[in-house]
Every structure is written in C-alpha cells, then in structure tokens.
Amino acid sequence: MATNVVILGAKGRMGDTLVNMALADEELNLVGACEREGNAGGIDHDGCIVSDCLEELLPQVPGAVVVDFTMPEASVAMAGIAARFGNPAVIGTTGLSKAQQAELATMARDVPLFWAPNMSVGVNVLLKVLPTLVRLLGPDYDMEMVETHHKMKKDSPSGTALKLAQCLAEARGWEYDEVKRHCRDGIIGERPRKEIGVQTLRGGDVFGDHTMYFFGPGERIEITHRAHSRETFATGALRAAKWLANQKPGRLYTMADVL
Incomplete structure (x- = not known):
C-alpha cells in the first residue's frame, strides 16, 4: 500500500x-x-x-x-x-x-x-563505522574535519559536520562541547591533544562535502563523503x-x- x-x-x-x-x-x-x-x-x-x-x-x-x-x-x-x-x-x-x-x-x-x-545513507553508515576506526587507531591520532557547502547555507558548522564530530568525540569518551574548536585565528599555541577541529567553507553550489582527517605519527587517513545532488x-x-x-x-x- x-x-x-x-x-x-x-x-x-x-x-x-x-x-x-x-x-x-x-x-x-x-x-x-x-x-x-x-x-x-x-x-x-x-x-x-x-x-x-x-x-x-x-x-x-x-x-x-x-x-x-x-x-x-x-x-x-x-x-x-x-x-x-x-x-x-x-x-x-x-x-x-x-x-x-x-x-x-x-x-x-x-x-x-x-x-x-x-x-544520506552513506553518511549514516559512516556514523556506524567511525567509532570502530577511532578505537582501532588509538589516542595518538588527532581528529579534524573540514565541511563545505553552497553559499546559501545559513548554519555553520553544518548539522552533518556536528553529528560526525560528536560521533568522533563519543568514540574517545569525550564531551564534544568541551573539545570542539570551530575557528582558529591568531597566536593560539600548540594544538591540545584533547581537541576536535571543525572548519567551515562556503561557496558556489556545493551540495555538501565532509572530510575527516586522522593525523597520526608518520601518516594520515582522510575519509570524505561528497553529496552530488x-x-x-x-x-x-x-x-x-x-x-x-x-x-x-x-x-x-x-x-x-x-x-
């Protein structure tokens, strides 16, 4: 029916x-x-x-x-x-x-x-698998994210970026509001180990790109989700x-x- x-x-x-x-x-x-x-x-x-x-x-x-x-x-x-x-x-x-x-x-x-x-089905599958990746990589990997959307989008960071970042924080046992960094400017000192940066780009007609970075000793992993329409x-x-x-x-x- x-x-x-x-x-x-x-x-x-x-x-x-x-x-x-x-x-x-x-x-x-x-x-x-x-x-x-x-x-x-x-x-x-x-x-x-x-x-x-x-x-x-x-x-x-x-x-x-x-x-x-x-x-x-x-x-x-x-x-x-x-x-x-x-x-x-x-x-x-x-x-x-x-x-x-x-x-x-x-x-x-x-x-x-x-x-x-x-x-997006893809984003929601990511929310399922990211905690496993975070736990397997361990605490030596710094986690950051960049999100990009069209210039008409009104909220920042995007709701998707926040959901993904909260997922990463929960996998580490952190309270997201205590570790988030949505902007960096000026002399801010060294990056704390207990921090998740989410940076925002706006322009054109981008439907939605989210890239998560895991920066480890001698290597990095990048995971990107792009919405095409x-x-x-x-x-x-x-x-x-x-x-x-x-x-x-x-x-x-x-x-x-x-x-």
Whole structure:
C-alpha cells in the first residue's frame, strides 16, 4: 500500500526535489503540498491538496507523513501541528538547537517523529563505522574535519559536520562541547591533544562535502563523503517517510532506526 505524504516548503530547492521524486515513486502518494502564506500558487498536481496553512491541510489528509526541510523554528512549529492532528513527520532541517531537539523528543511521545541532520545513507553508515576506526587507531591520532557547502547555507558548522564530530568525540569518551574548536585565528599555541577541529567553507553550489582527517605519527587517513545532488537527501527522507508511516510514537527516530 502506498504511503501518503505532504511536502512542506514545496516550492523551495529541496521541496521541489521532494515533490518530483514523490510523484515518480509508485510507493508514495503526494496528497499535500504546503508553502508559506501567500506563496502556494503555481503548484498543480492531480490529487494533491495545495495550501499555505498546514492546520487547514492536515485534517484533510489524516495519517499522511509530513516531510519538512525548512528552518528550525518552522520545523518545530510544524511538529507541534502534526502532533495535534496525529500526522507522522520526517524532519531533515539542520541547525536545530539542543532545546529544539528536546522539544521534538517530547512531541515524539505523542506522534511518530523522525529527525536527521543528514538523510544520506552513506553518511549514516559512516556514523556506524567511525567509532570502530577511532578505537582501532588509538589516542595518538588527532581528529579534524573540514565541511563545505553552497553559499546559501545559513548554519555553520553544518548539522552533518556536528553529528560526525560528536560521533568522533563519543568514540574517545569525550564531551564534544568541551573539545570542539570551530575557528582558529591568531597566536593560539600548540594544538591540545584533547581537541576536535571543525572548519567551515562556503561557496558556489556545493551540495555538501565532509572530510575527516586522522593525523597520526608518520601518516594520515582522510575519509570524505561528497553529496552530488539534493536527490541524495531526498531519497533518504522519502525512504524514512515510508518507514515512519508504520511506526508508533514513543521516541524521536533517526536514520539509524531506518537502516
């Protein structure tokens, strides 16, 4: 049975990709598209309800999974509306604060909610294997990261970079906020052993590059993930939507659950 989905921010760069991929997927029904107030015109697909008010749209599509790649404040507000009407929701928005993530976790007790700062299958597999690499290399390897995104990206470091760096810190038994270094400038002295640097590049139309460096005695290892298109993230999000439609509330789900 096909999964009904509603795309939030349907005219945005990511939203448009999601709409087109949902329409092409036989396992999905695009039943709703939502845009900000006054911007919903121009969306016209058979069987798809178009609205600029999610509260008016969701009662018409009970049980449909909302897919959202918008802004942190909008995503949290969306989750609250979805919880009120009982619609599961997949969130791929980055830049959420710890308080906002905690809000989502609370709402997930009442409705199936999924959040991942990166929907790429490759990135989420990396999150599984990186701890093993860190443990095998041992404490003599310094860990650093460089992330690159398009010039329109608003948050820095990227949500993916933070998730990967947190993964590295946890593998060492460190608290990430205590060892992170997101910027270096001036006379800063020698690099401490207990530190993870994450540096940010912005420019052009790069979809997302993340390179992790492991600097050891006499050698270094570099692991790079490059996203070639927005379809990489859309594929993961729609896969998550199909999976979430059959889940129960209780906790905030992640891509690890889907995989």
